[in-house]
Amino acid sequence: xxxxxxxxxxxxxxxxxxxxxxxxxxxxxxxxxxxxxxxxxxxxxxxxxxxxxxxxxxxxxxxxxxxxxxxxxxxxxxxxxxxxxxxxxxxxxxxxxxxxxxxxxxxxxxxxxxxxxxxxxxxxxxxxxxxxxxxxxxxxxxxxxxxxxxxxxxxxxxxxxxxxxxxxxxxxxxxxxxxxxxxxxxxxxxxxxxxxxxxxxxxxxxxxxxxxxxxxxxxxxxxxxxxxxxxxxxxxxxxxxxxxxxxxxxxxxxxxxxxxxxxxxxxxxxxxxxxxxxxxxxxxxxxxxxxxxxxxxxxxxxxxxxxxxxxxxxxxxxxxxxxxxxxxxxxxxxxxxxxxxxxxxxxxxxxxxxxxxxxxxxxxxxxxxxxxxxxxxxxxxxxxxxxxxxxxxxxxxxxxxxxxxxxxxxxxxxxxxxxxxxxxxxxxxxxxxxxxxxxxxxxxx
Amino acid sequence: xxxxxxxxxxxxxxxxxxxxxxxxxxxxxxxxxxxxxxxxxxxxxxxxxxxxxxxxxxxxxxxxxxxxxxxxxxxxxxxxxxxxxxxxxxxxxxxxxxxxxxxxxxxxxxxxxxxxxxxxxxxxxxxxxxxxxxxxxxxxxxxxxxxxxxxxxxxxxxxxxxxxxxxxxxxxxxxxxxxxxxxxxxxxxxxxxxxxxxxxxxxxxxxxxxxxxxxxxxxxxxxxxxxxxxxxxxxxxxxxxxxxxxxxxxxxxxxxxxxxxxxxxxxxxxxxxxxxxxxxxxxxxxxxxxxxxxxxxxxxxxxxxxxxxxxxxxxxxxxxxxxxxxxxxxxxxxxxxxxxxxxxxxxxxxxxxxxxxxxxxxxxxxxxxxxxxxxxxxxxxxxxxxxxxxxxxxxxxxxxxxxxxxxxxxxxxxxxxxxxxxxxxxxxxxxxxxxxxxxxxxxxx
Numbered sequence: 001x002x003x004x005x006x007x008x009x010x011x012x013x014x015x016x017x018x019x020x021x022x023x024x025x026x027x028x029x030x031x032x033x034x035x036x037x038x039x040x041x042x043x044x045x046x047x048x049x050x051x052x053x054x055x056x057x058x059x060x061x062x063x064x065x066x067x068x069x070x071x072x073x074x075x076x077x078x079x080x081x082x083x084x085x086x087x088x089x090x091x092x093x094x095x096x097x098x099x100x101x102x103x104x105x106x107x108x109x110x111x112x113x114x115x116x117x118x119x120x121x122x123x124x125x126x127x128x129x130x131x132x133x134x135x136x137x138x139x140x141x142x143x144x145x146x147x148x149x150x151x152x153x154x155x156x157x158x159x160x161x162x163x164x165x166x167x168x169x170x171x172x173x174x175x176x177x178x179x180x181x182x183x184x185x186x187x188x189x190x191x192x193x194x195x196x197x198x199x200x201x202x203x204x205x206x207x208x209x210x211x212x213x214x215x216x217x218x219x220x221x222x223x224x225x226x227x228x229x230x231x232x233x234x235x236x237x238x239x240x241x242x243x244x245x246x247x248x249x250x251x252x253x254x255x256x257x258x259x260x261x262x263x264x265x266x267x268x269x270x271x272x273x274x275x276x277x278x279x280x281x282x283x284x285x286x287x288x289x290x291x292x293x294x295x296x297x298x299x300x301x302x303x304x305x306x307x308x309x310x311x312x313x314x315x316x317x318x319x320x321x322x323x324x325x326x327x328x329x330x331x332x333x334x335x336x337x338x339x340x341x342x343x344x345x346x347x348x349x350x351x352x353x354x355x356x357x358x359x360x361x362x363x364x365x366x367x368x369x370x371x372x373x374x375x376x377x378x379x380x381x382x383x384x385x386x387x388x389x390x391x392x393x394x395x396x397x398x399x400x401x402x403x404x405x406x407x408x409x410x411x412x413x414x415x416x417x418x419x420x421x422x423x424x425x426x427x428x429x430x431x432x433x434x435x436x437x438x439x440x441x442x443x444x445x
Numbered sequence: 446x447x448x449x450x451x452x453x454x455x456x457x458x459x460x461x462x463x464x465x466x467x468x469x470x471x472x473x474x475x476x477x478x479x480x481x482x483x484x485x486x487x488x489x490x491x492x493x494x495x496x497x498x499x500x501x502x503x504x505x506x507x508x509x510x511x512x513x514x515x516x517x518x519x520x521x522x523x524x525x526x527x528x529x530x531x532x533x534x535x536x537x538x539x540x541x542x543x544x545x546x547x548x549x550x551x552x553x554x555x556x557x558x559x560x561x562x563x564x565x566x567x568x569x570x571x572x573x574x575x576x577x578x579x580x581x582x583x584x585x586x587x588x589x590x591x592x593x594x595x596x597x598x599x600x601x602x603x604x605x606x607x608x609x610x611x612x613x614x615x616x617x618x619x620x621x622x623x624x625x626x627x628x629x630x631x632x633x634x635x636x637x638x639x640x641x642x643x644x645x646x647x648x649x650x651x652x653x654x655x656x657x658x659x660x661x662x663x664x665x666x667x668x669x670x671x672x673x674x675x676x677x678x679x680x681x682x683x684x685x686x687x688x689x690x691x692x693x694x695x696x697x698x699x700x701x702x703x704x705x706x707x708x709x710x711x712x713x714x715x716x717x718x719x720x721x722x723x724x725x726x727x728x729x730x731x732x733x734x735x736x737x738x739x740x741x742x743x744x745x746x747x748x749x750x751x752x753x754x755x756x757x758x759x760x761x762x763x764x765x766x767x768x769x770x771x772x773x774x775x776x777x778x779x780x781x782x783x784x785x786x787x788x789x790x791x792x793x794x795x796x797x798x799x800x801x802x803x804x805x806x807x808x809x810x811x812x813x814x815x816x817x818x819x820x821x822x823x824x825x826x827x828x829x830x831x832x833x834x835x836x837x838x839x840x841x842x843x844x845x846x847x848x849x850x851x852x853x854x855x856x857x858x859x860x861x862x863x864x865x866x867x868x869x870x871x872x873x874x875x876x877x878x879x880x881x882x883x884x885x886x887x888x889x890x
Contacts, residue, residue: 021668078882079875080856083849094558094834097548105542105807113539113807118786120820134857168856204820223466226820251865258861285868290860337835341563348837353865356838359853360846362550362558363834375565375649375671377832387822389539389808390782392793393801401805404528408804411525411613412579415735416703420696420798423730430524437523 002253002267002279002305010320013304017321018370020262020302021232024216032187032216039191043198050188055129057159062182062199064164069181072170081171084135087360088175091139094362095147098381109397116388119149122201123384124193124225125178126208126218127169129158129185134209135172136358140365140379141208142176148384153178154193154203158185186210187217194221207366207379228379232369233262235302236354237323237343239314240278242271244329244350249274250281252327252353257298258291264302266321268314275305315339322373325354344373399425403432447698447712447724447750455765458711458749462766463815465707465747466677469661477632477661484636488643495633500574502604507627507644509609514626517615526616529580532805533620536584539807540592543826554842560834564594567646568829569638569670570623571653571663572614574603574630579654580617581803585810585824586653587621593829598623599638599648603630631655632662639666652811652824673824677814678707680747681799682768682788684759685723687716689774689795694719695726697772697798702743703736709747711766713759720750760784767818770799789818844870848877 005013038046044062051059064072073081104114123145127138138155145153155178160166165173165183173181182200184192190210196202205226206218218227236256240249253265267278286295308314315336318326322342330336333348340346344367347354358365366379393401402425409417410430422429450458483491489507496504509517518526549559568590572583583600590598600623605611610618610628618626627645629637635655641647650671651663663672681701685694698710712723731740753759760781763771767787775781778793785791789812792799803810811824838846847870854862855875867874 077856077879078886079852079878082882082885083852083878086846086849087853093550094560097550098560098832100545103542105538111806115539115543115808115825116782121786132858136853136857223817226817247868248865251861251868255859255861255865258859285861285864289864290858295861333837337561340833341566342831343833346833346835348835349839351840351843351869352836352838353869355850355854355859355862355865356843356846357834357836358862360850361556361836361838363560363836368831372668372671373831373833375831378834380560380832382827382832386787386813386818386820387543387825387827388785388788388791388818389802389823390791390793391797391802391806391808392778393797393806394794395796398796398801401531401801404531405800405805407524407528408532408581409800411522412581413577413735414700414703414800416696416700416730416740417800417803419730419734420693420700420800423692423696424796424798433524433528434522437527440527441523 002282002299002303004275005304005306010317014320014371017235017264017302020264021370024212028212028216029220032213033220035187036191036217036220039188039197040195047184047188047192047197050186051159051184054186055158057161057163059159059163059183062184064181064183066179068164069170069174069179072164072167073174075167076171080168084139084171084175087136088139088143090360090362091143092147095144095381099147100382100385109400110394111392111397113391114389116390117385118388119151119385120204122152122154122203123150124154124156124203124206126189126206126210126214127155127157128210129160133166133169135168136365137209138169138172139176142178144364144379144381145384146177148381150384152180152203154200155181156184156189156193159183187213190214190217190221194225205384207383228366228383229368229376233264234259234369235264235266235323236325236327237266237268237318237321238327238329239268239318240274240329241269241331242274243331244274246274246277246281248350248353249278249329250285253282253303254285254289254295255353255355256325257295257303258289261294261297261301263298265299266323267305268308268317270308270310270314272307275307311336318343322371324367324369324373327352327354342374344368344378395424399428402428403430403436406430407433447727447744447748449720450749450751455762459765459816462680462709462747465709466815469657473657473661474665477658478665480632481636481662481665484633484642485640492629492633492637492642495631496604496629499631500603502606502608504604504608504628507629509626509628511624513609514615514619514624517609517612518619520612521616525613529616529620532581533584533588535805535807536588537592540589540826544592545827545830554845555839556837556842558834558836560832562830562832564596564830565649567597567599567648568595569599569601569648569651571634571651571655571659572600572602573655574605578611578614580613581810582654583614583617584621587623589809589824589826590829591622593826595829597625599645600626601629601634601638604628632658635659635662635666639670650829652828673811673828674813674821676811678709679704679814680709680711680768681770681772682711682713682763682766683772683774684713684763685719685774686714686776687719688776689719691719691722691726693795693798694723694774695730698727698748699730699734699740700798700800701770702740702748703734706739706742706746708743710744711768712750713753713762715753715755715759717752720752756781763788767816769812769814769818772797772799787819789813789823840869844873847873848875848881851875852878
């Protein structure tokens with residue numbers, strides 16, 4: 001089921017992986033833009049009308065009360081609740097460690113400068129509805145915002161048939177500390193969060209996955225608010241040595257393949273025999289999977305095995321691909337981690353299947369796809385803060401630096417910039433900088 | 446020259462400030478796309494042909510040697526070089542303080558996880574040519590990349606008439622440690638950095654200002670590479686109290702206004718008399734400025750004064766506007782900094798004119814414009830790194846957590862995700878999670 005590839009085919013594979021990213025059609029942009037206009041013009045009524053039209057649900061009140069959220073959450077299976085709490089605690093711990101501090105530098109003459117790390121005022125989290133419900137995504141999007149210190153976190157999701165939300169989603173919202181939850185989905189939810197309605201105040205940033213209409217709406221409101229990355233199809237690259245159990249390797253490749261026929265599972269090793277055994281395991285295990293059809297399509301499309309001559313070559317291929325998920329199913333994986341330059345998240349050793357990270361370990365599962373790990377990062381606390389710098393000068397220090405500032409501003413033909421310094425230090429002119437440079441030149445080297 | 450405004454006009458002002466951002470026309474996108482195609486197809490030859498066509502310069506070799514850069518830099522005025530060195534040192538100090546560390550968390554049973562902060566492999570800096578040369582921008586774009594640890598920093602800029610670059614630009618490149626410099630500008634330079642040519646290896650991220658064709662090309666290559674923000678017109682908001690010298694306030698407003706007829710200078714105070722005096726100073730000082738016409742157009746278009754009842758109201762207006770530059774020309778400015786929630790960079794006290802920050806103090810001058818300081822930050826070291834997470838589990842800990850992971854994966858109908866955990870812990874099933882939750886429920890609360 002895996003197509004065998006030579007290291008020489010790598011360029012083609014890279015292009016192919018990128019080509020999976022589907023462009024959004026003009027018709028979808030048009031529809032999303034129309035919905036945004038309708039929400040901006042008619043507010044809450046538009047949200048109700050569009051929910052009736054698309055979700056076939058009548059909603060009276062858009063917002064669930066905290067009591068309603070609690071009541072729904074209480075309906076979730078206790079085993080699920082306990083598992084989600086464990087996940088929440090681990091995700092919290094990891095993201096707490098991501099927090100950046102503000103800093104302050106002091107210089108002579110009363111000069112100081114620094115950078116404050118400030119949480120965004122308000123963030124909106126979109127949560128898809130329909131058959132596929134992902135409570136884990138609620139945690140992965142909301143917890144970094146919470147840890148960043150964002151005071152107002154809004155969640156919007158399409159209503160279930162009863163006009164409410166599924167218990168598992170309510171439970172995730174509750175565990176993440178979300179209290180402002182609206183039952184509206186689609187492009188209309190994105191419009192409401194970006195521009196506000198009578199009952200929904202606008203936010204500063206919108207995150208979370210969604211269908212093509214949601215993605216189009218996010219792109220259209222970008223600039224008015226910030227948005228997260230529009231994720232492409234998922235991928236994994238597994239590097240395994242002879243010590244790896246082929247059944248484990250196959251299980252991990254299948255866990256990626258079941259997402260989507262466009263998902264890509266890649267297996268890289270120096271052990272030709274392992275490739276054969278993994279293929280056998282893929283056959284055996286996939287037969288029992290409920291999503292057998294998706295898995296087979298995905299492996300046929302984007303399943304690859306690559307036989308390498310050395311671990312160094314395996315790692316170089318991983319760096320070329322810059323996979324969203326990278327497993328190092330090798331002995332002493334920490335000895336190799338330093339050679340990984342590009343990967344969204346790395347899973348180390350024989351017992352760290354990707355699904356631990358997807359659900360439970362604490363690292364974020366919202367990761368850069370399609371090779372963008374070369375220049376971008378997992379969703380994290382950084383996405384929910386901004387850095388604001390500050391600078392304080394005194395007359396004493398400006399008298400030291402005014403000539404230099406005037407010289408630099410004048411060289412860029414920005415005379416008013418020079419004047420702003422000069423007017424504060426009337427005795428200092430750009431000529432003083434010439435004198436200083438001349439004095440420098442005379443000093444013995 | 447400043448239009449007086451009430452606090453009630455604020456919404457209109459916010460919309461107006463945003464409306465300054467000029468959209469790029471379809472014809473410009475078309476031209477940029479054509480140029481990108483030409484560079485992808487013909488490589489170096491396209492760069493030479495397009496430079497001949499647009500810059501009217503014949504270039505034999507695209508890349509300047511280090512000896513050429515040194516020779517050009519040596520032609521710069523020594524006073525300018527000394528000033529630029531002072532700026533470089535301060536910018537370095539500030540950005541060194543921005544560096545984030547990798548982290549590692551240890552948990553029981555041999556579990557560990559963490560995050561590595563990894564510099565981008567290669568970054569391209571675009572530097573505009575023509576009459577307006579901004580060596581300060583070279584430092585502001587290159588130094589954060591250097592501090593981040595980026596190994597390969599490429600600079601591209603249109604050639605001067607002699608096929609080389611201006612001494613001041615060469616000097617800035619040299620002080621920033623740039624050794625790979627190509628004399629090609631425009632959309633063709635962006636295409637070369639994104640896709641590479643025979644003599645230019647592609648980069649992972651492109652930063653730096655440019656004209657509409659450069660901006661269009663950057664947007665078109667985004668995704669293949671990362672890009673920085675496309676900056677809108679600049680703005681300043683000055684808050685001053687009765688202790689502020691009206692001449693200083695006026696000088697700072699003028700330094701913003703001279704950038705561009707679309708630039709906005711806003712003045713907010715509780716002192717009606719100060720507004721009158723600042724206006725007189727604006728008249729007086731602008732008469733002597735070489736860019737008098739631009740200044741007058743800018744103040745007429747986007748110059749505003751707002752009289753407030755209290756400092757709290759002044760700060761609330763600043764937070765509403767979320768200005769790129771905010772000056773607090775007040776006594777004890779640190780007492781108010783904590784109330785600033787949204788500003789790209791803050792200048793504190795009577796002696797910190799914005800131009801100190803533009804050139805010399807050390808904070809970055811590439812800042813979020815048009816209200817985007819609500820959710821985005823100055824260019825900094827963060828822009829040139831990515832964070833890659835890692836996770837290590839052991840058999841012992843997976844036996845503890847496997848049931849929870851299986852439960853969560855099953856709730857999301859991702860059976861292969863559950864299997865990846867289950868196959869490593871054959872004795873543990875999702876039922877164990879039910880047993881655990883049931884045991885919890887029986888425990889005395």
